[in-house]
Amino acid sequence: DAGVTQSPTHLIKTRGQQVTLRCSPKSGHDTVSWYQQALGQGPQFIFQYYEEEERQRGNFPDRFSGHQFPNYSSELNVNALLLGDSALYLCASSFNGGWGYTFGSGTRLTVV
Amino acid sequence: AQTVTQSQPEMSVQEAETVTLSCTYDTSESNYYLFWYKQPPSRQMILVIRQEAYKQQNATENRFSVNFQKAAKSFSLKISDSQLGDTAMYFCAFHLGGTSYGKLTFGQGTILTVHP
DSSP states (O other): OOEEEEEEEEEOOOTTTTEEEEOOOTTOOEEEEEEEEEETTTOEEEEETTTTEEEOOOSOTTEEEEEOOTOEEEEEOOSSOOOOEEEEEEEEOTTTTTTTOOOOOOEEEEOO | OOOOEEEOOOEEETTSOEEOOOOOOEEEESSSSEEEEEOTTOOOOEEEEEEEETTSSOOEEEEEEEEETTTTTEEEEEOOOOOOOOOOOOEEEEEEESSSOEEEEEEEEEEEEEOO
């Protein structure tokens, strides 16, 4: 069963740098959502992509951007990294019109 | 805006016993869903149980059941016959509507430890 795959699993970046995180959705899913989970906190919704368009966005600055490709995979880009961007970034895929989110194991980003 | 509150940062229980995790939420909407997710050290968020707001009957999934009090906006999770594998962070979550359009709003989480 091809679940949600995220890469990389861990990475360390320096303040001011840019980072790209990747997500491959579960087979049959066409919608990808991204969440930020600070240590010891619940995940916070960043945005959702469907048909290669951002269709809903949470309360995150424009430094956070994304992309969805024709094969439904997605990228999350964060520019001008801040120490506060250190978190676990979770990707969740789903089928538009259906129900059920499948989460990946996340990417642990540390900004130093 | 919807909010979800979990007031128990940590809970512990002995193996084979029963434990209840609390959750309250706030919304002015009528069509919504509530969830409990489990996040073990592997970090993957795993769905434990789902409750549709329009259903009066409380959802059950094997050892897991909920007490859904719509008027009080309360949604607690009961785990019966606790097992060591239940040790994890548990999140209560809210979702508007019945499709995947939208977002999950999570509570702060409760760390559950099951002791042998």
